[in-house]
Amino acid sequence: MWRRTLKAAFGQPDATAHLLFLRDSQTVTRIHFLHAAAHLGVLAELKSPSGQEALASKLGITRSQQFGLFLKLGVSLGELADDAGTYRLKGRRAKALVGPNGNVLRALLDEQIEYHGSVYRELAEQLRGGPLGDYLSATAAVVAESSRIAEPVISSYVTDVVTGAGPTPRVLDIGCGSGVYLRAASQNAGATGQGIDMQPASVELTTKNLTDWGIGDRFHVTQGDIRKGASEADGPYDVVLLMNNIYYFAPEQRPALFETLRSLVKEGGTLTLVSMFHGTSPTALNLDLVLACTQGCYALVSPEELAPELRAAGFRNVTVDRLVARESLLGIRAS
Structure with missing residues (x-):
């Protein structure tokens, strides 16, 4: 009987596709x-x-x-x-x-099922002209937590950049979130600086974290929106960080943003930007689509798009660093 069953199964049109779907x-x-x-x-x-x-x-x-x-x-x-x-x-x-990094992994599952799942369920309506989804209001905390999965790689990169900026660099982190990249910057024992974030909850969390990490005397955090200018930034800085948030700025906002950031960077200093960029891997293209379907977010850009904008803002040298093999998680250093 099992032979007849097996023969019937493989006699289906596209039998291999059936098996692949079952595995998926x-x-x-x-x-x-x-x-x-x-x-x-x-x-x-x-x-x-x-x-x-x-x-x-x-x-x-x-x-x-x-x-x-x-x-x-x-x-x-x-x-x-x-x-x-x-x-x-x-x-x-x-x-x-339920291990040491369990919160991040649970958030990754939540993001896939609750956020990305909603995008795909509503995709047909959106593609036919329906409104973009207001997904972040319900999932912003989940997205913030799941994005920490890349934290070790990005933190190492930030530490290298700040270590190379001299013995006593001043560091500014735009959209500092939990302050984790200020912590990475603090690995240079002479580094000082501040973070800026729009969200009061992030300012409160970062302030607490900086104290808990024993670096509250070297770094502080201020509530502010960099799109409204540099008044809260107290520049200039040797290193300005823009970590995983370039896709929250509309394309037409980026030139003014980069001009503001250039005004905050000392001569010889560096703007360091890290993000997933437009790429061809399933991970990059899925994120690209999800962002493009979300209110308040914008599709991923390519380094080739950003480089002329950075140069137009006054940055002369633009260097691109690949942080993960075969993925478009990149670092851009503009000086």
């Missing part, structure tokens, strides 16, 4: 399972093995049949193990979601 559907199922398991608290509780009944009691779950199926799905996917009715974490992804 399992990946989607895994993502949905991990997303739900993280939000339910299942993964956190299973850091210590537990039976279904005890686990359900801790999590306030009352539908035992459905919960049992959910746990069996986790076992089938290899994310959970069932040792004679006692469940525990097994898969690397499940373990990582």
Whole structure:
């Protein structure tokens, strides 16, 4: 019988495509399972093995049949193990979601399902002239957290730039978020400076973080909008940072932005800009599409587009650095 079944399966038109879709559907199922398991608290509780009944009691779950199926799905996917009715974490992804970097990975799942999923669900309407989506109002915190997945790479780059700026450089971080790149700048023991952010919550968070990191005497943060000028910036600076936020500036705003930033950079200093740029990888093109469909965001640009704008603002030398192999996460240094 199995031979007849196999023959029938491979007798389908585009049999290979059928198999590929089945494989892809399992990946989607895994993502949905991990997303739900993280939000339910299942993964956190299973850091210590537990039976279904005890686990359900801790999590306030009352539908035992459905919960049992959910746990069996986790076992089938290899994310959970069932040792004679006692469940525990097994898969690397499940373990990582409750590990030291779990917040970032959980935010990455949330961004894919809640933000990107909404974009694709509404894409047909948008492409036919419907309004762009107001996605960030509900997902801004998730996006900010998930973007930290590139933090180690970008922080290392910032540290290198600031270290090369001399023994006592002044550093300005535009849109400083949590202040993590000021922390990277502080690896140069003589560095001082400030961050600027539009959001009061970010200013409060950065202020707390700078104190907790022991660098509050060297760096401070101010609320402000760089698009309205440089009055809060207290320049000039040896290094000005623009990290992962160029796509929040409309193309027509960029020339004035770069002129303002040029006025804040000392002669011989550097504007350092990091972003995903327009590229051909699925990661870059997906982000490009998502941003282009989101109110208040703009499609990714290419370094070739930015270089003339930077030179027109008064920067003479523009250098492009690739930060990740085969991806368009780039650093631009303009001096």
